[in-house]
Amino acid sequence: METKSSLASQLPLDVLRIIFIYVRKAGKNPTKYDRDARRSLYSCILVNRQWCQAAVPILWRNSFYYCSLGNSSLIDTYISCFNTDERNELTSKGFILKKSSRYRRSTFPYAAMLKRLDYDRFCGSVDLWCSCTDQEPYNARVLLMRALLRLFLTRSVILLHLVLGEWFEKTTTDLKYRRIIEDEFQNLLEPVRKLRIKGNFVKDRILNGLSEPCKNLDKLFVYLSHSSQNSNYKDETLSLQKIIESQTRLKSLKLGNVPLSALLPALPTQSKSLRSINLLDVTFTDNILWADLFECKNLEKIKFRDCIGFGKSMINSFASAIFPNLKLLAIVGECRTEDGELLTKDDCHGLVEWGLEQGALVTVGNWDCVDGWIKLGQTVHEFAFLWEYSERFNNIYRQYLDFLSKRTEEFQAFIL
Numbered sequence: 001m002e003t004k005s006s007l008a009s010q011l012p013l014d015v016l017r018i019i020f021i022y023v024r025k026a027g028k029n030p031t032k033y034d035r036d037a038r039r040s041l042y043s044c045i046l047v048n049r050q051w052c053q054a055a056v057p058i059l060w061r062n063s064f065y066y067c068s069l070g071n072s073s074l075i076d077t078y079i080s081c082f083n084t085d086e087r088n089e090l091t092s093k094g095f096i097l098k099k100s101s102r103y104r105r106s107t108f109p110y111a112a113m114l115k116r117l118d119y120d121r122f123c124g125s126v127d128l129w130c131s132c133t134d135q136e137p138y139n140a141r142v143l144l145m146r147a148l149l150r151l152f153l154t155r156s157v158i159l160l161h162l163v164l165g166e167w168f169e170k171t172t173t174d175l176k177y178r179r180i181i182e183d184e185f186q187n188l189l190e191p192v193r194k195l196r197i198k199g200n201f202v203k204d205r206i207l208n209g210l211s212e213p214c215k216n217l218d219k220l221f222v223y224l225s226h227s228s229q230n231s232n233y234k235d236e237t238l239s240l241q242k243i244i245e246s247q248t249r250l251k252s253l254k255l256g257n258v259p260l261s262a263l264l265p266a267l268p269t270q271s272k273s274l275r276s277i278n279l280l281d282v283t284f285t286d287n288i289l290w291a292d293l294f295e296c297k298n299l300e301k302i303k304f305r306d307c308i309g310f311g312k313s314m315i316n317s318f319a320s321a322i323f324p325n326l327k328l329l330a331i332v333g334e335c336r337t338e339d340g341e342l343l344t345k346d347d348c349h350g351l352v353e354w355g356l357e358q359g360a361l362v363t364v365g366n367w368d369c370v371d372g373w374i375k376l377g378q379t380v381h382e383f384a385f386l387w388e389y390s391e392r393f394n395n396i397y398r399q400y401l402d403f404l405s406k407r408t409e410e411f412q413a414f415i416l
Contacts, residue, residue: 062116070124116161165199181209207239223256256280284309329355
């Protein structure tokens with residue numbers, strides 16, 4: 001009688017890929033709900049060599065995402081990937097490695113598997129590792145960070161997703177981010193398809209440094225420094241405009257706390273490829289020329305979150321716009337009128353009507369509720385919807401209704 005292990009070893013790779021398909025997607029766009037899936041992968045590693053070889057690259061594609069407080073063991077593993085010359089070069093500069101017995105030859109080429117780099121968590125892990133050694137902290141951190149970035153570069157890492165900045169409210173300087181934009185690491189940044197820059201630090205130098213290597217982005221999210229006293233705000237805006245205009249295939253653009261009047265003129269350069277625009281914490285003024293946005297005829301999603309300045313002039317500007325492919329118009333969060341009052345359904349009625357005329361799904365208020373339930377799974381058993389325009393919604397809602405109808409035994413949905 002065949003054992004489970006022997007049966008598992010006979011599974012073709014195609015079947016194995018199907019087993020891991022959810023975890024692979026979670027690895028590309030991880031969320032806090034994906035940790036259980038990662039834990040399951042550790043069990044797969046123990047089945048046999050074939051399963052192990054399939055699971056390890058998925059586990060190591062975004063190794064720093066899951067260590068918000070830093071992880072020195074990760075750094076130990078990456079150091080074990082250094083060859084003799086790389087280790088000697090590091091120690092020749094005065095860097096003190098832990099006992100060499102800890103760094104036996106790694107089982108897998110872990111450094112080559114990296115696809116997503118959460119840079120702040122990477123820096124935090126380096127800081128944590130260096131804090132346990134008897135050497136000058138700043139010099140050790142700089143040496144080790146450069147050595148690890150050089151390791152990723154020489155191991156031909158195909159870096160697809162780069163995240164700079166951890167929290168909006170955390171104030172820092174751009175000094176630590178300058179390492180990643182040094183000339184030596186330009187080739188490391190060329191494959192990046194998703195770039196996310198937030199955090200409360202001045203970003204003009206970083207944006208300028210990224211505009212040259214990162215020209216083939218699919219998704220770009222930039223939240224400018226939140227402080228109203230930021231003297232570099234104009235420079236940040238110019239740098240952001242430069243990086244938008246330098247793109248060759250930009251599909252999704254998310255902008256936060258930006259002067260929209262200065263950035264909208266950059267959108268026509270991406271009119272052929274741009275599919276989604278998301279404005280976060282943006283103030284609309286009378287001098288905004290929405291016509292630049294209307295040139296992007298291929299837009300499928302337009303989202304406003306926590307924006308201020310919804311008024312007649314803004315809404316009237318949209319009245320003549322036509323987006324033949326528009327699927328979603330979302331006005332969510334604490335959006336406000338020109339007078340600073342919270343937006344009501346009457347205030348945005350004209351914009352809602354315009355969206356419906358485009359054949360789009362229109363939502364005002366909370367969004368992603370069904371998607372949220374999908375991620376939570378069976379921990380939620382009851383849900384309520386309030387769709388004022390439900391009789392006129394486009395077929396885009398069918399995918400959600402079909403999802404709910406197939407799970408009537410485990411989930412009760414009420415449409416009000």
